[in-house]
Amino acid sequence: MRVTLDPEALHGPFVREIEAISEQNLLKCNQCGRCSAGCPVVEEMDLLPNQIIRLAQLGLETVIDSQTPWMCASCLMCQSRCPKGVDLPRVMEAVRQIALRRGDSRVLAGRVDGSLLASAPQMAVIGALRRGER
């Protein structure tokens, strides 16, 4: 992937917004890749978890177009294994929040399969909609 770096963006509003919502210092990540190595959902993602935080560090707003934050199940495997103490699920949440605020809802109650809604545990429906619907 070819990217253009903008020195201004490294400390720009997008980085600040992610850091404010996630309460994480993105530059703590040194790209060891342990998050991606342990992630059980990695095969469903278009960008690896470590690539998400790398793009975010660089202030590249393309992260909000990725499917990865929406495939993250917030299972905390990466969080519990990160040698730098980065809480990556919170960074994923920040990306989702920014996408949602820009009008990009990925989970809509009206679009969920009706038979699934009728049988699924309440916790799954509530949890999914709280995460993904504006």
Next chain:
Amino acid sequence: MTSTERVYGYFPGCTLATTAVDYDASGRAVAAALDLELREVPDWNCCGASFPLSAENVMNFIAPARTLIAAQREGQDLATLCAVCFHVLKRSDSYLRTHPEAADRLNAFVTEGDYDGRVKVRHLLGILRDDLGWEVVRRHVAAPLQGLRAAPYYGCLLLRPEAEMELDNPEAPKVLHNLLLALGAEPVGFARQAECCGSTLLVSAPEANQRLSTAVIESARSAGAMIVVTACPLCKFNLDRAQEGLPAAERLPVAYFTQAMAAAFGLAEHAGPVSPLQAAA
């Protein structure tokens, strides 16, 4: 009348009150058998089913905080069965204790009182291990689960993050193993025992969820398990759903740990999918 020394507030949560009633009933039955009194917290509401991961909106903590405040008024530890309720309530307590500004803002919006951060949120597994001990559990076993090769499935949120959940080591958990040993079963470790089943991807990405749950089932099956034992109603649902296309004889049954306990305690009406295996053993 026997005097009960161990009294806990009890939070069933949305799913145990509706779709996972067998988890709730078996949990209450085995607790009663062990002289643990579970007093349902008055006027509880859903915990929110997901721990708020963004710092900005303190409103996301209102749902768990209301229940914590209700439990605080009762003055007992707050016991849970659902792994996600345990996760949300325990971490909300931790967050509000370590973020006094957020707690102040929240308290301004909750009319029932202020949360003072003194509720101990517990999971029944921790209560069994730490308050009773495995020896006491063993003494209640009337029908040991001999020959039952059971895969203890921890999933994701019951254990992580370790420092906040304070239940077990997520990389090498033992609590379900040790419970199964106390019940006379044969715990079978497997590679995906603490990996996610897909969780709420069930709703947002059902195909991905299916693949994740299938991987968990296949991992337990290849380790030689006859049954999977869980503490989470969403894990149970996802693992069952992943096997819907299989002939009945090829499905790996999934039971709540409380159903395994009920089977071993001789409470057959609460033993769920453990019953037929116990009869066959």
